[in-house]
Amino acid sequence: MSKPISDKPIVKALVELCHLHGVEQVIISPGSRNAPLIISFSGCGKFECLSIVDERSAGYFALGLARETRKPVALVCTSGTAALNYAPAVAEAYYQQIPLVVITADRPKEWINQADGQAINQPGIFSNYIRYQCTLPLSGGHADDEWYMNRMLNEAFQKCTGATPGPIHINVPMREPLYGKTVYPPKTARKIDVISGDSLLSDEAVGTLITEIERYERVMVLTGAMHQNQQLAEALDLLAGKNVVVLTETLSNLENEKFIGNMDRVVSTITEDEQLMFSPDLLITLDVPVLSKMIKKILRNRAPQIHWHFSNQEEITDTYQALSRIIKGNAPQILKQVAEKMETREKRFRDTWEKRASFSNERHEQYFDKLAWCDLAMFKTLSECQFQPMQVHLGNSTPVRYAQLFDWPAGQTWYANRGTSGIDGCVSTAAGAAYTSQKPVLLIVGDLSFLYDSNGLWHKYLPPSFRILVVNNGGGGIFRFIPGPTDTDELEQYFEAKHDTRCEGIANTFGLNYSACHNNEEFKQAIDRFFEPSDKPAILEVFTPNVENGKLLKKYFKYLKNEL
CATH class of the missing domain: 3.40.50.1220 (TPP-binding domain)
Structure with a gap:
C-alpha cells in the first residue's frame, strides 16, 4: 500500500486480507476507537466505503448487499454497545448463510471492566451465530504476531466464504493514539487458498x-x-x-x-x-x-x-x-x-x-368476486398489475404469507429475511439490495415492521428506483389471524400494538416521494403512478381495515376447503 494509512500493523494486515479474500464493499459506522480501521479502509483505495450511522441498520444493509452480490461485505464499528447492534443482522446472516465480515474495534484487554468508556466484553458476543471468531493481537509489531494473525484471518475468511458461508467476527483491540498514519513499503499479505470441487457423489x-x-x-x-x-x-x-x-x-x-x-x-x-x-x-x-x-x-x-x-x-x-x-x-x-x-x-x-391444486386455484379465484377491501384484496389487485421485472422484498408476519397465495407476473425475484423471521431489518436489507441490484427493488412491508426499521432510510444510498409499499392496518395484523391472541383481552395493546401512526412524515424527513390510498379504486389509480420512473425513491402507504383483515383471511382458507 503506497498511500498513507493507519500506522497500526494489525490494521494494515486485516485490510489487505479483506481485499485478497474478495471483500469489495465496507459499511462503516462513525466512531473514534475504529478510527484506524476507517483511515485504512477508506484510504487504501481498494474498497467502496459507505457510511451508515445506525449500526443495526448498517448490519442489515450489508446483509442485503452480500445477498445480492454473493460476495463478503465488511462491517466496521467502534467499541462498546455499537457492536451489539449488529447482532440481529448477524443472526439473520447466519441462518441465511450470507457472508458478513463483522469487524469491531475494541479497548485493550486490561481496560475492560475498569469503568472506562465504551468498554465491554466483546470477544464472543456473537458466538451462537457466527462461523468463526477471533481477537487480534494488540501490538502486531512482532513477527510471531503477524504470523499468528495471518493464520487466524485466513481461517476466518475460509469459514466466511466456504461450502456453508456465513458471518465471522474479528475483534480488534487498539491502544491510543488512534489517528496516526504512515506509508508502508510494498509487501503483499499472504493469502492461504483452499481448493474444493463440486463434491459430486461417487x-x-x-x-x-x-x-x-x-x-x-x-x-x-x-x-x-x-x-x-x-x-x-x-x-x-x-x-x-x-x-x-x-x-x-x-x-x-x-x-x-x-x-x-x-x-x-x-x-x-x-x-x-x-x-x-x-x-x-x-x-x-x-x-x-x-x-x-x-x-x-x-x-x-x-x-x-x-x-x-x-x-x-x-x-x-x-x-x-x-x-x-x-x-x-x-x-x-x-x-x-x-x-x-x-x-x-x-x-x-x-x-x-x-387435482387438489386445480381445485384450490378455482376456489381461490371465486373468493374474490365480492370481497370487501382488505389486505387480501390489496394483494390480489397488486398481483394482477403487470409491473416490470423487479426484486421484491417481503416483510415478515403477514406480507410474506399473503404473497405466497397469489400468482405473480413473470420475471420477479423474491426475498425475505426468513433466517430468523424477525421484523427488525427488512427496510435496511431491501435498501442494501437496492443499492447494488440491477433490477428495481420493491419492498412490501407491514406498518410495524416499517416503523421499527425506518432508520433504514437514514443514509444517502437509496436509488430513485427503490419503492416501498407499506400496508398500514393499524398494528400487527398477524395477531388477528394466528390462534391465541384474538381470544385475549391484551390483543390490541400488547400483541397487536394498535396505533394511529402514519408514514408521510418519515417520507418527508428522508426525502422520499409519498402517496396514500384507502380503498381498491384509489389503490388501482395509485399503483401505476407508484411504479413510474422518478427522481426519488417512493413510499405508497395503503390503509386497510384493522379488524376485518384477520376475519376475511380466515374465511378465505375455509372457502378454499369448501366449508362455507
Whole structure:
C-alpha cells in the first residue's frame, strides 16, 4: 500500500486480507476507537466505503448487499454497545448463510471492566451465530504476531466464504493514539487458498440413493427460500418429469408448470383425514428455510419413511422429525445424478397433488368476486398489475404469507429475511439490495415492521428506483389471524400494538416521494403512478381495515376447503 494509512500493523494486515479474500464493499459506522480501521479502509483505495450511522441498520444493509452480490461485505464499528447492534443482522446472516465480515474495534484487554468508556466484553458476543471468531493481537509489531494473525484471518475468511458461508467476527483491540498514519513499503499479505470441487457423489453413493428411492412410489421435494438457481431448476424439472412432486413457495424463485406452486393455497385444503394420501414415502429437502407451517404440520403428523436432507453444515437439522440421511455436496448436481438414473414413478401421487391444486386455484379465484377491501384484496389487485421485472422484498408476519397465495407476473425475484423471521431489518436489507441490484427493488412491508426499521432510510444510498409499499392496518395484523391472541383481552395493546401512526412524515424527513390510498379504486389509480420512473425513491402507504383483515383471511382458507 503506497498511500498513507493507519500506522497500526494489525490494521494494515486485516485490510489487505479483506481485499485478497474478495471483500469489495465496507459499511462503516462513525466512531473514534475504529478510527484506524476507517483511515485504512477508506484510504487504501481498494474498497467502496459507505457510511451508515445506525449500526443495526448498517448490519442489515450489508446483509442485503452480500445477498445480492454473493460476495463478503465488511462491517466496521467502534467499541462498546455499537457492536451489539449488529447482532440481529448477524443472526439473520447466519441462518441465511450470507457472508458478513463483522469487524469491531475494541479497548485493550486490561481496560475492560475498569469503568472506562465504551468498554465491554466483546470477544464472543456473537458466538451462537457466527462461523468463526477471533481477537487480534494488540501490538502486531512482532513477527510471531503477524504470523499468528495471518493464520487466524485466513481461517476466518475460509469459514466466511466456504461450502456453508456465513458471518465471522474479528475483534480488534487498539491502544491510543488512534489517528496516526504512515506509508508502508510494498509487501503483499499472504493469502492461504483452499481448493474444493463440486463434491459430486461417487457411482457407489449414487447407486445407494437410487436403490433407496426405487423402493418408494410417493416421492416429494420440498423447497423454501433461496436464490434463483438454474442448475437446481433443471434438476427439479427432471425429477418432476419422472412424477416426483415438487412443492415450491414464492420465495423459492422456481417457476415451472410441473411444480406445485402457491403451497399454502393447496396445503390449506387438506383435511386431517386426507393427510396420509398427500404425504410422501420419501421426502427430499434442501438447506433452506421453509415458510409454510401447514406443510410442516402435515409432514410431522404423517412422517415420511425416508427423509434425505442436503446440507453442508456440521449441525444436524431434523425439521420434520424423520431425518434418515444427510447428503453433503453440490445439491443440484447430485439431484441431477439421481434424476437421470431413477425410473419414472407411478403418476398417482402427483395426480393427487395436481387435482387438489386445480381445485384450490378455482376456489381461490371465486373468493374474490365480492370481497370487501382488505389486505387480501390489496394483494390480489397488486398481483394482477403487470409491473416490470423487479426484486421484491417481503416483510415478515403477514406480507410474506399473503404473497405466497397469489400468482405473480413473470420475471420477479423474491426475498425475505426468513433466517430468523424477525421484523427488525427488512427496510435496511431491501435498501442494501437496492443499492447494488440491477433490477428495481420493491419492498412490501407491514406498518410495524416499517416503523421499527425506518432508520433504514437514514443514509444517502437509496436509488430513485427503490419503492416501498407499506400496508398500514393499524398494528400487527398477524395477531388477528394466528390462534391465541384474538381470544385475549391484551390483543390490541400488547400483541397487536394498535396505533394511529402514519408514514408521510418519515417520507418527508428522508426525502422520499409519498402517496396514500384507502380503498381498491384509489389503490388501482395509485399503483401505476407508484411504479413510474422518478427522481426519488417512493413510499405508497395503503390503509386497510384493522379488524376485518384477520376475519376475511380466515374465511378465505375455509372457502378454499369448501366449508362455507
